[in-house]
Amino acid sequence: MGSTSAENDGTGSTENSTAGVGRRALIKRSAALGLVSVPAMSFLSACASGGGDDNSGDNEGKTSESNPFGVKKGSKLDVVIFKGGYGDDYAKAWEAAFKKQWDVTSVHTGTQEITGKLQPRFNAGNPPDIVDDSGAQQIPIDVLHKNGQLLDLAEVLDAPSVDDPDTKVRDTLIPGTLDAGMQEGKVVALNYIYTVWGLWYSGKLFEEKGWEAPKTWDDFLAICKDAKSEGIGGLAHQGKYPYYINVAIMDLIAKKGGLDAMKAIDNLDPKAFVGSDAAQEAIEAVYEVVEKGYLMPGTNGLTHTESQTRWNQYKAAFITSGSWLENEQLKTTPEDFDMKFLPMPLLPDSALPFEAIRAGSGEPFIIPSKAKNLPAAKEFMRRMLSKEWSTLFAKEANSLTILKDGVDPNVQLRPGTQSTVEASKAAGDNTFRFLYTEWYSEMGTAIENASNELMAKRIQPKEWLKRAQAAVDKQAKDPASKQNHRD
Amino acid sequence: MRKGQHRFVAGFLFFPVVLYLIFVIWPYIQTFGYSLTDWKGQSQTFSFVGLDNYTALFKDDVFMGAIWHNILFLVFIPVITILLALFFAFMVNAGGRGRSGGVSGVAGSKYYRVVYFFPQVLSLAIMAVLFGAVYRSDGGGMLNGVLIKLGLVDPDRPVEWLNEPNFVLWALVAVVVWHGVGFYLVLFSAAMQSIPRDIYEAALIDGAGRAQSFFRITLPLLWDSVQTAWVYLGIAAMDMFILVSTMTAGDYGGGPDHHSEVMSTVMMRNFLLYGRSGYACAMGVVMLLLTLIVSVVMLRATRRERIEF
Numbered sequence: 202m203g204s205t206s207a208e209n210d211g212t213g214s215t216e217n218s219t220a221g222v223g224r225r226a227l228i229k230r231s232a233a234l235g236l237v238s239v240p241a242m243s244f245l246s247a248c249a250s251g252g253g254d255d256n257s258g259d260n261e262g263k264t265s266e267s268n269p270f271g272v273k274k275g276s277k278l279d280v281v282i283f284k285g286g287y288g289d290d291y292a293k294a295w296e297a298a299f300k301k302q303w304d305v306t307s308v309h310t311g312t313q314e315i316t317g318k319l320q321p322r323f324n325a326g327n328p329p330d331i332v333d334d335s336g337a338q339q340i341p342i343d344v345l346h347k348n349g350q351l352l353d354l355a356e357v358l359d360a361p362s363v364d365d366p367d368t369k370v371r372d373t374l375i376p377g378t379l380d381a382g383m384q385e386g387k388v389v390a391l392n393y394i395y396t397v398w399g400l401w402y403s404g405k406l407f408e409e410k411g412w413e414a415p416k417t418w419d420d421f422l423a424i425c426k427d428a429k430s431e432g433i434g435g436l437a438h439q440g441k442y443p444y445y446i447n448v449a450i451m452d453l454i455a456k457k458g459g460l461d462a463m464k465a466i467d468n469l470d471p472k473a474f475v476g477s478d479a480a481q482e483a484i485e486a487v488y489e490v491v492e493k494g495y496l497m498p499g500t501n502g503l504t505h506t507e508s509q510t511r512w513n514q515y516k517a518a519f520i521t522s523g524s525w526l527e528n529e530q531l532k533t534t535p536e537d538f539d540m541k542f543l544p545m546p547l548l549p550d551s552a553l554p555f556e557a558i559r560a561g562s563g564e565p566f567i568i569p570s571k572a573k574n575l576p577a578a579k580e581f582m583r584r585m586l587s588k589e590w591s592t593l594f595a596k597e598a599n600s601l602t603i604l605k606d607g608v609d610p611n612v613q614l615r616p617g618t619q620s621t622v623e624a625s626k627a628a629g630d631n632t633f634r635f636l637y638t639e640w641y642s643e644m645g646t647a648i649e650n651a652s653n654e655l656m657a658k659r660i661q662p663k664e665w666l667k668r669a670q671a672a673v674d675k676q677a678k679d680p681a682s683k684q685n686h687r688d
Numbered sequence: 689m690r691k692g693q694h695r696f697v698a699g700f701l702f703f704p705v706v707l708y709l710i711f712v713i714w715p716y717i718q719t720f721g722y723s724l725t726d727w728k729g730q731s732q733t734f735s736f737v738g739l740d741n742y743t744a745l746f747k748d749d750v751f752m753g754a755i756w757h758n759i760l761f762l763v764f765i766p767v768i769t770i771l772l773a774l775f776f777a778f779m780v781n782a783g784g785r786g787r788s789g790g791v792s793g794v795a796g797s798k799y800y801r802v803v804y805f806f807p808q809v810l811s812l813a814i815m816a817v818l819f820g821a822v823y824r825s826d827g828g829g830m831l832n833g834v835l836i837k838l839g840l841v842d843p844d845r846p847v848e849w850l851n852e853p854n855f856v857l858w859a860l861v862a863v864v865v866w867h868g869v870g871f872y873l874v875l876f877s878a879a880m881q882s883i884p885r886d887i888y889e890a891a892l893i894d895g896a897g898r899a900q901s902f903f904r905i906t907l908p909l910l911w912d913s914v915q916t917a918w919v920y921l922g923i924a925a926m927d928m929f930i931l932v933s934t935m936t937a938g939d940y941g942g943g944p945d946h947h948s949e950v951m952s953t954v955m956m957r958n959f960l961l962y963g964r965s966g967y968a969c970a971m972g973v974v975m976l977l978l979t980l981i982v983s984v985v986m987l988r989a990t991r992r993e994r995i996e997f
Contacts, residue, residue, distance in 0.1 A: 213972050257997060274702055323730045337939065340730065344963030348731035407748045440825070440851065494844065502825025502848035502937070511826070546759070642960045646938070650945045657944065 255480060258433065260574040269360045269583075270576040274304045278577045279329035281319065283336045284311035286529040287394070287564070292333070295581070295590055302584075303578050315339050324349050326398035328569035334390070335564045340389050341642050342382070342565055351389035352568040352679040357579050363587035365466055370586050377560040377632065381639055385684045390561030391582060393594075395601040397628075398448050398523045398557055404539030404616070406515050406659050414484070414543050415557045418453075418486055421519075421546040425495035430516040434497025436490055437517035438656070439505035446487075447464035449521045452559050453483035455633050459552030467636045467687050469677040474670040482548055484655070484662040491658055501657050505529075512558035513538065521529040523563070527617035528599040542616035542624050556627045559632035562603045640685045647672035716976070718901040722839050722969040729965030741970035751971060754942075754949040755978070757857060759862075761925035761950070762982065767992050773872035773917070774910070776804060778902050780873070781880045782888060796847055801877065804870040812867070816934040817836050818865045823849035823935070846857040853947040860931055860948065864924065871915050880906060922986050926979045927952060 217277045221680050237600060262273030280463045282289040290310035296307035308327070312318055316338045322328050323340070328350065334340055347349050358371040358379070365373070368541045375395060382390035407414065410431065415421040427434025439445040455463040458479025465473045490496060497517040500508050506529075512520040518524075527540055534540060546556045566585070568578045591607035594600070599618055601608065608614075614622065625632070651668040654660040660668070674683055723741055727734035757863055757887055780797040796802075810818070822830040825848035832849075834842040849859050883906065891901045907914075929952035937943025942953045951971060959968035 301929075308710050320730065320960070324732065326732075341961060341963060344728055345730050347727050350735065351728055425950075440848075440942075443937070443943075490792070497826070498844050499824070499826025499846040499848060500825075502851040504820075507824065507826075511828075574737075591809075610892065649944070650938065653943060655852075657848070659853070659945075 223671055233390045250446070260576060261574060265594065266361075266366070270356075270579040271291050272303050272576045272580045273574075275306055276574050276577055278305050278331070278581060279310075279572075279576050280331050280581075281310045281315070281329045282333045282373070282466060283315055283564070284313055284340070285336045286525040287578045287598035287600060292596045293528060294593045294597055297552050297583065298593070299581060303577065303580065307576075310631045313338060315623075318382070322469075323348075323569065326571050328571055330568065330572040330574045331581055332567050332569065333393075333564060334567050337367065342567070343640055344640065345386060345567070346384040346389050349549045350569055350571070352572070352575070353382075354382070354388045354391055354568065354582070355617075356410060357568075357582045358390075360579075360583055363453050363584060363589075370583060373605055374603045375562075375605050376630075377634070380634065380687075381562050381634060382565060384640075390565035390567050391585075392565050393585060393602055394562060394564040394598075395560070395603050395625075396523045396525065396563040397558050397560040398452065399521075400449070400511075400519045400543040401522055401526055401544050401617070401622075402541050402543055403512075403515065404541045405537050406518065407541075412518070414541070415546045418546050420550050422489065422493070422495070423683045424518055425490065426493070429495055431516065434491045434511075434517035435495030435502065435519065436518040437497040437500045437503075437508045439503065439508045440501035440523070440653070440656060441496060441504045442652040443656070445505070447645075447649045447652045448481060448559070449545065449664065450487050450652055451635055453486060454480050454549060455559070455635070456545055456553045456557055457483050457551045458635055459549045460561075462552075463633055463635055464687055466673065467640070468639075469682060471670075471674065473678070474666045479552075479607075481662065483649060486548055488655060488662045488665075491656055496656070496681055500655070509533070517541070524561075524600065524621045527615055531599070540615075540620070542617060542620040544628070553633070554631060555613075556624070556629075557631035557633065558628045560628065560632040585597075595607065634684075636687060641676045641682065644672045644676040694811055703954075709710040717974050719969045723973050725966045727966035727969070728922065728963045729959060730963070731967075733739065734966060737966070744967065745790065745974065748954075750946050750949060751954050753946055754954045755952045756925055756947065758928070758950050758978075760857060761861065761928060762922055764861050765864050765868075765923035769868045769872060769921055770914060770917055772865065773871045773876055774907070774914070774931075776869065776881060777873045777876035778898075778906055781802075781877055782901065782906065790888045801874070805871065808868045808871040808874075810867070810989055812930040813934065817861075817866055817930055820935060823859055824826060825849065825851055850948075851944050853944060854946070856936060856948040860928070863935075868924070872921075875913055875917060876910060877928070879910050883909045893945045897939055902909065910991075914929075915987070918990055919983055919986050921978065922982055926975070926982060929953060929956070 205658070231670050245367075260273050260276045262268065262271045262276075264271040278299070280292060280294040288522070292311070293309060295307055299305055299307060306409065308661045313336055315336060319328065319332065319334075319340060323345070328425070333347075334342065334345070336678045342351070343593075359369050362368045362373045371379070375512065378392065378395065379388050381392045382388050384390075385453055386476050402414065407539070408428070413420070414429070415424055428435045437588075438449070451463075451466070454466070454477075456463075458477065462477060462479040485490065495513060497508070500511075500517070503511070508517075509516060509520060509522070509530050510533045513530055513535065524542065531541075544556060547555050566582065568575070568582065586604055588604065588607060591602040592609040592612060593603040594602055595608045595612055595614070598614055600616070651660065651665050651672075653660070655665045722734075724736060724738060725734040726737050726740075778901070780793045782793065782807055807815070824832065825828070826846050827833055827836055827843055829846070829849075832841060832846040836843050836846065841847060847855070849855050887905055887909075888901060896904065928950045932948055932950050932953050933941040933943065936948045940953045940957045942949035942957070952975065955968045955975070957969040958964045958971065964978055
């Protein structure tokens with residue numbers, strides 16, 4: 202006892218005690234190095250891939266007038282649904298209907314981990330047949346498209362509609378709803394749900410306080426001021442995800458400057474932000490809310506559920522969101538809350554009227570080009586755009602689809618959804634939709650980061666404009682961005 | 689060695705080595721291969737771009753910032769965790785001054801030993817949710833709630849812990865330390881218990897106080913365990929993916945405005961969200977190299993003479 206030895210702790214009882222490095226030390230060291238590789242490994246192996254393989258199953262049936270794609274009876278359909286705000290019950294209802302119609306059994310996967318589950322399958326050339334590629338972990342459509350993984354949906358859209366065989370499916374949809382799924386001029390994703398974006402308020406709270414739904418930015422600020430004096434926040438937003446407040450900022454820009462201001466951003470104009478009066482006035486207007494302390498306290502750091510729940514508890518007058526809000530908040534919304542949608546209030550001298558809203562289709566459904574059962578997948582999508590399935594969706598998920606008059610009038614809608622129906626009727630053709638979010642994920646993230654800084658008062662409107670413009674300019678340098686353009 | 693022994697050993701080693709080659713070494717090589725391409729991550733089509741990804745990497749402010757954050761974690765997480773764990777372990781095992789003059793822990797040490805270990809039982813995902821509630825940015829958060837009650841924070845301006853560039857990294861360090869101390873306390877306790885009591889008693893008789901018996905006896909005899917702890921914690925500090933990606937703002941975390949970014953979150957965002965997978969693989973390779981360097985350096989730097997007893 203008490204002897205010291207730096208390296209060799211062999212006791213001399215075994216033959217190999219003469220080795221320079223003691224056995225125990227060696228084992229310990231190699232174990233430590235093994236440990237090192239573990240965390241690094243888990244990331245590295247995410248990069249690794251299996252090889253691709255081609256597996257052309259025999260799923261072709263005979264085509265006929267009622268079976269334009271040649272669905273084969275008794276085949277199997279692999280359906281993956283993003284199980285988020287809308288759940289996945291609607292898809293199960295569809296699958297049951299599909300089984301009845303075609304005797305095609307669906308393998309159903311409802312998940313939030315779209316990327317985790319599907320990326321390896323895409324890489325291995327073994328993707329599902331139809332996918333609802335949505336949610337926080339969606340695989341970006343631009344990325345999938347660039348890799349040639351998506352089927353051009355023209356064939357489905359040009360097929361006869363289920364409800365009226367004389368009309369093409371394409372012509373039964375709300376105009377403009379296919380645009381969001383365009384990549385390089387082709388529709389590769391069917392954005393199925395008709396969503397409107399804007400502000401939301403509680404009809405009950407407004408009635409209690411005697412507030413009128415504001416139509417101008419000044420009225421909006423007046424209500425925020427009033428709310429603050431009553432001890433509640435003016436505007437709440439889902440600060441942990443700057444996506445939401447960014448929607449409000451961009452909507453103000455589009456309404457102030459008109460569609461040209463919006464297209465300037467989508468088309469990566471060198472004056473999209475810096476040098477655009479609309480952008481400057483919009484961002485200064487939003488900053489005024491921050492500066493005057495009209496934000497709900499702490500909202501900059503809250504998640505979407507936290508902030509929306511606070512708003513449900515009457516802790517803020519307004520919140521930003523899209524029309525999935527009602528379904529998402531079903532459980533926390535009080536019975537008599539009377540949820541109402543409000544188009545973004547107008548800045549003075551705006552190019553678009555108050556009724557104009559950001560509206561469009563969301564929740565992209567895709568058919569992988571390497572799907573095993575293409576005929577059934579195409580038929581499934583055609584059925585989705587029938588009145589029967591669209592009504593099934595509205596019933597199960599409290600939301601509208603892109604099918605024109607797609608809901609059976611006998612279905613009773615919840616107050617928030619009802620108010621979006623009215624708002625979109627009032628808007629008529631005055632709808633707009635940014636596309637840069639679908640085209641340029643990286644640029645979108647950079648602008649959102651800047652918005653987050655602005656809301657936290659760490660940067661000023663000038664700096665925001667500079668950073669947003671820098672993101673645009675950086676994206677414009679990417680040769681691939683030449684292929685996206687809107688007129 | 690006896691005849692046939694080599695074949696015997698090789699027979700046992702064959703399958704593990706093959707598995708290791710296929711599932712560990714081959715992905716490393718593949719990743720390195722991908723890091724030299726413009727792979728976009730969703731198919732097997734890409735072209736070779738040489739070292740472009742690596743040169744771009746060193747001009748990428750976000751990734752460079754992330755490396756600095758990892759280094760900061762690397763310095764503070766092990767130091768704070770080990771110091772706290774050592775202190776608690778010492779108090780729990782030898783900090784007490786018993787009536788009979790023997791060496792024992794402070795009163796209630798058995799209880800503390802169990803309680804300290806609780807955090808280790810929680811998975812990191814649960815920790816993220818738990819501390820999400822602690823750091824919540826409005827009056828509903830635990831810290832803010834207490835501070836507002838005490839009148840230290842204005843209820844209209846609660847501290848947005850995870851949305852403050854100056855706080856966010858420390859908030860994360862606190863979570864990791866809270867999580868880790870219990871485990872290292874148990875590790876050090878076990879090592880302390882194998883130190884013969886008579887050494888302490890001899891020191892006591894010679895008039896050594898708590899501090900002296902800690903620095904002259906406990907610490908030198910614990911050095912092996914401290915070294916192990918250091919490497920483990922260093923590796924944890926190089927990772928941090930789960931906590932950063934779930935607790936901080938933005939896709940795969942890293943917010944506000946990249947102030948809490950670590951290498952792995954930047955890598956994931958590029959890999960999955962931006963579709964720049966070849967570039968992300970280059971980050972993976974850099975991460976691997978840095979982690980290897982860090983562990984080798986830590987093992988070397990902490991090597992001391994070993995005392996046997």
